[in-house]
Amino acid sequence: MLWLELEGAVNIRDVGGIPTEDGGTTARNRLLRADNLQDLSRSDLDYLVDTIGLSTVVDLRTASEIESEGPAPLTKYAHVAHVHHSLLPEQSWGDNSPDALLTRRQEDEARYAGDRTCSHYLGYVEKRPDSIVGALRAILRSEGPALVHCAAGKDRTGVVTAFALSVAGARRDAIVADYAATAERIEAIVRRLTxxxxxxxxxxxxxxxxxxxxPESMAEFLEQVDVRYGGVTEVLAANGFTTEETSALRTKLRS
Incomplete structure (x- = not known):
């Protein structure tokens, strides 16, 4: 894994170098994935903006999260575009009342009882496919490297990254391995969030x-996307992501 060792983010990496089904690899310095960017240091910012040339940040958090956390350091750079595509219904985030928790548990069980994490991810596809499409479109249109993030850089970021890598033709086992790599940093992620x-x-x-x-959660999620919707590209096509955009994103992430 191409980890970026920064001072103010603990789960940030480049998804380049991932093997594809046809024997190639994904391109480096095109797509980064990360956890919350609120604590980036001066040296972190210099590295991302000046060394890497970051030009787009795709924020998958809810508007409530963004408001609660306040402006992140990267928002001070006018030439770095910030786009917001929440993967959660705005009204559901942060409501941990007994009734809300029961409702979410019942929804998970009804959607897919075999794996609760997989069920959550299917919920993103079910409720916010527009945001998945919007995130991929922002990656495609980014002049330089794009960075996708949420809070932990694990669930919402994991799903969008899995979709992007699927479009790029990455091997399914490699997509799962990229997702599971976050486990290496989970203690540090939890410390940051708490x-x-x-x-x-x-x-x-x-x-x-x-x-x-x-890893089995992501593997099962991708399998369920195949079974229920016909695959990642079919989900995207059904929600307005054109064949031309799919081809262009595949090229961008591979060339």
Whole structure:
């Protein structure tokens, strides 16, 4: 994995170098994935903006999260585009009342009882396919490298990255391995989030094991996308992502 060792983010990496089905690899310095960017240091910013040439940030958090956390350091750079595509319904985030938790559990069980994490991810596809399409379109249109992030850089970021890598023709096992790599940093991720008033309560509700990404969850999610919707490209096509855009994104992430 092409980890970026920064001071203010612990789960940030380049998804270049991932093997594709036809024997190639994804291109480096085209797509980065990350956790929350609120704590980037001066040297982190210099590296991302000046050395890497970052030009687009795709924020998958809810508007409530963004408001609660406040402006991130990268927003000070006028030439770095910031686009917002929440993968969660705005009204659902942060509501941990007993009724809300019961409702979410019942929805998960009804959607897919075999794996709760997989069910959550299918919920993104079910409820916010427009945001998945919007995120991929922002990656495609970015003049330089694009960075996709949420809070932990694990679930929402994991799904959008899996879709992007699928379009690029990455091997399914390699997509799963990229997703699971976040487990290497999960303790540091949880420490960061519990230090934030925005995320502490939600993070502390469950065990570290529950936070840790399991490869079988992503494998099952992608399998269910195939079974239910005909695959990633069919989901995208059904939600307005054209054949031309799919081809162009594939080229961008591979060339």
């Amino acid at each position: 230090a934030s008033e925005t995320y502490a309560e939600d993070v502390l509700r469950v065990s570290l094991d529950r936070h840790t990404p399991k």
